Amino acid sequence: MDKRIPVYIITGFLGSGKTTVLKQMVEHAKAKQLKPAILLNELGAENVEKQLFDNEEMIELLDGCICCTIQEDMKEELVAFLEKRQDIDILFIEGTGIANPIEIVEALTHPTLINKVEVHTIIGVVDSSRYLEFQSLFQSSKEIREMLKDQVKASSLLILNKKDLINEKEMKKVIERVERLKQKGVEIVQTSFGEVDKELLFLKRVQTEEWTYQKHSHEHGHHHHHDHPFQAIKLEHIPAMDKRMFEKWLKDQPKLLRAKGYIALSPDHHLFSFQFASGYLQLTPLDEKVVPCLILIGAGLDQSVVESFRNRFS
Numbered sequence: 001m002d003k004r005i006p007v008y009i010i011t012g013f014l015g016s017g018k019t020t021v022l023k024q025m026v027e028h029a030k031a032k033q034l035k036p037a038i039l040l041n042e043l044g045a046e047n048v049e050k051q052l053f054d055n056e057e058m059i060e061l062l063d064g065c066i067c068c069t070i071q072e073d074m075k076e077e078l079v080a081f082l083e084k085r086q087d088i089d090i091l092f093i094e095g096t097g098i099a100n101p102i103e104i105v106e107a108l109t110h111p112t113l114i115n116k117v118e119v120h121t122i123i124g125v126v127d128s129s130r131y132l133e134f135q136s137l138f139q140s141s142k143e144i145r146e147m148l149k150d151q152v153k154a155s156s157l158l159i160l161n162k163k164d165l166i167n168e169k170e171m172k173k174v175i176e177r178v179e180r181l182k183q184k185g186v187e188i189v190q191t192s193f194g195e196v197d198k199e200l201l202f203l204k205r206v207q208t209e210e211w212t213y214q215k216h217s218h219e220h221g222h223h224h225h226h227d228h229p230f231q232a233i234k235l236e237h238i239p240a241m242d243k244r245m246f247e248k249w250l251k252d253q254p255k256l257l258r259a260k261g262y263i264a265l266s267p268d269h270h271l272f273s274f275q276f277a278s279g280y281l282q283l284t285p286l287d288e289k290v291v292p293c294l295i296l297i298g299a300g301l302d303q304s305v306v307e308s309f310r311n312r313f314s
């Protein structure tokens, strides 16, 4: 008899901590002797976090967003993958930081997939340290505000992450804002680095039927996809850089929301994978050889960011 594979969707804005949560969920699943697969959707043209999931079954959808251009690709890839890999017990889907999870659910409840997979939960990861700024009329754009709201509204569990970067008073304000938006009964947990009781993450919190219903009620409303203002730019042929200069350059780009990739640092040319999120640069040394590249993600990014980088570093 066909089994429906439980699906865990991890959603949340750029750099909020989705991959951090996903990594823990994958480890937990494996500890329970389950065979996981990961569907990873990236806005950038290259997955620069490969090393995090070295030994896992992975479907990569790069260079676009499931919620807009590549929903069809996701359906097809997933159907083909599940036909081939009957041993998979559990599927994790990490959307891009700008995906509307309802549209991922929509793809999963399509007739070609509804008998194969069953959405158990939509985990919304919120960057608590930037939430108020991203919701501010003065510091953020309408598209970003709407996107964050959609993600919070669609979640069946909310993780207010990056607690370590803010104080209690600020966290209280974030909770108040999120409480107003979330669906009734949706649990909120506060975390640093996504550390949370794993059982909370794996609870089945979604009835697919309800979502199908919600989807229909949305269809008569606004169509928010296809017109998002986000861009991902891939830069190659990166020279070795000074860490401080690179960090300063990242912080100086007003339209840059997120960056990641591989770099070599001068003077030794040691290779690092880097993450830039919430205004912080994090570097992890790499043992294997990789070709340096930057993925820059932002709202309103254009050629001038490329020129600025070239002027500074070549």
Ligand SMILES: Nc1nc2c(ncn2[C@@H]2O[C@H](COP(=O)(O)OP(=O)(O)OP(=O)(O)O)[C@@H](O)[C@H]2O)c(=O)[nH]1
Residues within 6 Å of the ligand: 012, 013, 014, 015, 016, 017, 018, 019, 020, 021, 095, 096, 097, 161, 162, 163, 164, 165, 191, 192, 193, 194, 258, 275, 276, 277, 282
């Ligand atoms: N200080 C702090 N940093 C965190 C926390 N959670 C994640 N990070 C860091 O934030 C950066 C982004 O984390 P990811 O888990 O890659 O975020 P993401 O949501 O997958 O990012 P996208 O790839 O943009 O979708 C990494 O450098 C993490 O180590 C946290 O609770 N506190």
